[in-house]
Amino acid sequence: MTPSLDEILRNSVKEKLARDEVVASMMVRLVRGVEIARIAKSAGFDTFYIDMEHCSFSLETTSQICMAALEIGIPAFVRVPANTPEYISRVLDGGAVGVIAPHVRSAEQAAEVVRYARFAPQGDRSANGGLPHLQYRSFPTEQANLALNRQTMVILMMEAVEALYRVEEIAAVEGVDMLLVGTNDLTAEWGIPGQYDDPRVCAAYERTIAACRKHGKHVGIGGLASRPDLVEKFVRMGARFVSTGTDLSFLMGACTAKAKAVAALTR
Template identity: 30%
Template sequence: MTNKVKEIWTSGQVVINGWLSIPSGFSAEVMAQCGFDSITVDLQHGVQDYHSMVACLQAMGAFPVTPMVRVPWNEPGIIGKVLDAGAYGVICPMINSAEEAEALVRACKYPPRGARSNGPVRAGFRGPGGAYQATANEQTLCLPMIETRAAVENMEAILDVDGIAGVYVGPSDLGFSYGLTPKLDRDEPDIIEIFRKLLRECEQRGLYAGIHCSGPAGAKRAIDLGFKLVTLLSDIGMMASAARQWVGETRGGGGQQG
């Protein structure tokens, strides 16, 4: 079991992450052959359920992408199940304190570091018996989301929790918690300063920060700031954006009016 995301980070490069909200193994297969380094199945805000998530992980298996899952909440049952299904990374929303980050790590890791129950029903397919358990704690990424004012206030304590590989920023909820309009690509000076502080604190600890973006332009700005994982919107967002653009170009180019 090796994690491509960890290898990319170790090499000093940036991870380009895809995002799956559509509950379809076929759309996951399409996304997986597009060149992403990792792809995350969204169980929080997408319309995925556990069975569609498994289908997506199966579809991605034929391609050199790291499969990850954003779980709905910081709850050990679902965290263990997505890892057992083959997720190599867990992104967990609304982590606001060191205690919540510690609970996340314990749910993600086998003893002695954590309390994850042994039963990697699908994750353990590859290799001889026991091979998965021997490397899972090291190779499985645990990424708490920083997306609230409370999380910012407790930033250093969260980052000090042993076992997290980094953090994932939810810029929409983060801005929302500061009374701003929820959106992905933030440009407010106060929010940018939060990003800069987070990136400095991560670098001091050897951690990596990811962020959700709304496309290549926002991802490029995030990379320039120092983020080491950028998500290029979601499958739904990409499909809708391309469809609107092409319809607009066709109408503007003299196409038939609907």
């Protein structure tokens, strides 16, 4: 029996967020094989995202990983290197169930990302038959496009000081699902890179969470993998998506700990 569109396009991240549950994510920058999707799923992550902004992955590699994620039932997002239709629509066509747009600074830019990521009537993403999200099955275009709009997540990075001043109007943009605070870029722009205890960091989260609550959007935490205390604080304040770190940092951390443990045996 052919599964329904809703069964095929189930997005467990959206479901968890709708229940006000915390979503655990990891970032992929190093591992180019589809194995990383299974590793993320087996490790217990709710999702992962490929960071095309900061890695050399091709669209082909990115799509292969996203398609593997679809098959095992873990939603995969992609942070694009530029907020342009040739990146946004192509990573979505390739299997991503959400796009993360960096360096958004205004409501106008936010609306552009939505337009590129969603089919009409919410946007003007070009229709494309035979998507991996649909298991390459054929469905009426109107039904498929509306269902894909419901599945797809539009996540905007709040990593510019200018964006914080405009967070209220950015959060109000229809079609945006989440604002993900980029703590590292924010502190760098303030001239205090890595100084997460600066009161402006907490104020940025407070301002973003308040705006998102008002407009029915979700808030994500980025760049605080080294500060679980602050992650807990901002989750208690209302953030619900946690970017926990990169595959590279996890590998280096585990390797370093093992090497130190063996070295300690000879002392």
